[in-house]
Amino acid sequence: MTMKNKVFSNLGLAMRAGKLVTGDESVLEAVRSGEAKLVVVAEDASDNTRKKIADKCSFYEVPLFVYGSRNELGGSIGKPERVVMAVTDAGFAKLIGDRLHPSAE
DSSP states (O other): OOHHHHHHHHHHHHHHTTOEEESHHHHHHHHHHTOOSEEEEOTTSOHHHHHHHHHHHHHHTOOEEEOSOHHHHHHHTTSSOOSEEEEOOHHHHHHHHHHHOOTTO
C-alpha cells in the first residue's frame, strides 16, 4: 500500500469512527471550538477556501495539510467530492499527520 493510500485509508477509518468533520462551515466550527486536531484541504480547492481555512488553522494553531484532490478525499471516506475535512481525534490526527509530515516540524 502506498503512502498516499495509507493516508486515504486512515481518513476512511476516522470517518467510520465518527472522528471526521467535512465541509467548510463544519470544519471552521471544529477549528474554532478546539475539536479539530488536524485539517486537510484538497489541492484543487479554491484559493478563497484555502486562505479562509489556512487563516483559521493558523490562528488556532491547528496543523493544516494540502493533500489529494477533492475526488480522492471524498472517495477515501465514501462520499462525493470533499474539499476540506477535519480530524477530531488526537490519535487519528497523529497517525495521519505523521504520514503527511507536517511542514511545521
